[in-house]
Amino acid sequence: MSTTEPAAPASPTGDGERGGPYHHGNLKQALLDAAEALLRREGVGGLTLRAAAAETGVSHAAPKNHFGDLCGLQSELAASGFRRLAGQMRAALDDAATADDAMDAIGRAYVAFAVANPGLFNLMYRSEMLDADRPALKSAVSDMAMLLRGAVVARAGGGASGVNTAAIVADITAAWSLVHGFATLLVDGRLAPLLAHVKGENPESSLLDLVLASRKTRPPAR
Amino acid sequence: MSTTEPAAPASPTGDGERGGPYHHGNLKQALLDAAEALLRREGVGGLTLRAAAAETGVSHAAPKNHFGDLCGLQSELAASGFRRLAGQMRAALDDAATADDAMDAIGRAYVAFAVANPGLFNLMYRSEMLDADRPALKSAVSDMAMLLRGAVVARAGGGASGVNTAAIVADITAAWSLVHGFATLLVDGRLAPLLAHVKGENPESSLLDLVLASRKTRPPAR
DNA sequence: ACACCGATATTGACACTGTCAATATTTGGA
DNA sequence: TCCAAATATTGACAGTGTCAATATCGGTGT
Numbered sequence: 001m002s003t004t005e006p007a008a009p010a011s012p013t014g015d016g017e018r019g020g021p022y023h024h025g026n027l028k029q030a031l032l033d034a035a036e037a038l039l040r041r042e043g044v045g046g047l048t049l050r051a052a053a054a055e056t057g058v059s060h061a062a063p064k065n066h067f068g069d070l071c072g073l074q075s076e077l078a079a080s081g082f083r084r085l086a087g088q089m090r091a092a093l094d095d096a097a098t099a100d101d102a103m104d105a106i107g108r109a110y111v112a113f114a115v116a117n118p119g120l121f122n123l124m125y126r127s128e129m130l131d132a133d134r135p136a137l138k139s140a141v142s143d144m145a146m147l148l149r150g151a152v153v154a155r156a157g158g159g160a161s162g163v164n165t166a167a168i169v170a171d172i173t174a175a176w177s178l179v180h181g182f183a184t185l186l187v188d189g190r191l192a193p194l195l196a197h198v199k200g201e202n203p204e205s206s207l208l209d210l211v212l213a214s215r216k217t218r219p220p221a222r
Numbered sequence: 223m224s225t226t227e228p229a230a231p232a233s234p235t236g237d238g239e240r241g242g243p244y245h246h247g248n249l250k251q252a253l254l255d256a257a258e259a260l261l262r263r264e265g266v267g268g269l270t271l272r273a274a275a276a277e278t279g280v281s282h283a284a285p286k287n288h289f290g291d292l293c294g295l296q297s298e299l300a301a302s303g304f305r306r307l308a309g310q311m312r313a314a315l316d317d318a319a320t321a322d323d324a325m326d327a328i329g330r331a332y333v334a335f336a337v338a339n340p341g342l343f344n345l346m347y348r349s350e351m352l353d354a355d356r357p358a359l360k361s362a363v364s365d366m367a368m369l370l371r372g373a374v375v376a377r378a379g380g381g382a383s384g385v386n387t388a389a390i391v392a393d394i395t396a397a398w399s400l401v402h403g404f405a406t407l408l409v410d411g412r413l414a415p416l417l418a419h420v421k422g423e424n425p426e427s428s429l430l431d432l433v434l435a436s437r438k439t440r441p442p443a444r
Numbered sequence: 445a446c447a448c449c450g451a452t453a454t455t456g457a458c459a460c461t462g463t464c465a466a467t468a469t470t471t472g473g474a
Numbered sequence: 475t476c477c478a479a480a481t482a483t484t485g486a487c488a489g490t491g492t493c494a495a496t497a498t499c500g501g502t503g504t
Binding site: 245270271272273282283286291292 | 460461462463464469470471
């Protein structure tokens, strides 16, 4: 999960001991990594300041210097999630041929991210656990929103600036709602009964394809 | 929130005191009411066994007899939420003229419920806080799913039994995802930037109308 | 080379939480 | 009437976030 090695090894012998140097050297990132590991291993309820500190081999109050409080750590983690989500959406977008394919590709990337990181995805959309005013979080969310908006505008107007903003807002909301709802229900386990009726070796992906296709076909006559 | 009066008054003088009789008489429902009030007042993070007990004027361990643990109380509360949500969806469905109007009406009822009960709606879809095996919860969720399924089938086939189940499953998922995603994003505050661009005295409702309409029109040409 | 100051980390305490065991009270039926 | 089951209380325990006080380290100015 981390992209950088700690400047000083946290603990030479293993995990959890406290033999490391008094100053960790890269504690902030190490705590974020530990927190994400907890999130992955035990879900959003298992993410705890003290647990993250213990896993990093550091005292229980050490996180305070870097994040202030639990909400701060969660917000930084969520920001990291939004950044990576946007990155994967952009990658999917860049690989798409037409603007219409791009929308589907973005949607698939969105759902794939949620499935690959269920705990993190949950955290990202629990605003009561987050401080929306944290710069890192605000900008990460904004970046993702701009990316989505760009894709919708590209599909709708082909770059013309005279597009109807009301229609664009509606398209953004519809696309985001559809994909976000699918991802949310899927991660929460609510689609399991429906997935049981979908054949194939990857029912989740198949069902998502059907859902995405439903936006392009008229509803059944009558 | 409650539908039944307590058999014995909780506390004759006010709230919070402990002057009431040793046996409350209707403690289970009283605790559910208190829990829902907490949920409404302080959000999902403020829902606490001890707070619910205190608000009911009862000792901190009293809830254990009726719910076992916090997860039990939350599950019962969520079950109540699903029951009421299904009731409002059914009412909307019964008032609709055509099967197509019915789908929109159900969607609007779904979002209206989420907006009217944001904390409860959040709780209902946080499966890590719930015990999915609780009979009350299982049946309430199943009832709502059946109602949605019925509406989709009615719109698609007009009652014919030869409907393609794959298509039905896809329609159910698409409709649920769209509306659930909208409700979730709205309650979480994620649609605020988009709502700012929607004119009218009720932007939320207007935006939902646009989103629902987007399912019926082909996406913009090209 | 040395002293010092800010950044970083630790320790200890507090209030709050869920949960459990032991106890007390009440209710209802044999 | 009396006993057992249901219901509620009390007290304790481990775990949590948060804060104040303290300790240690890294770098800067002299």
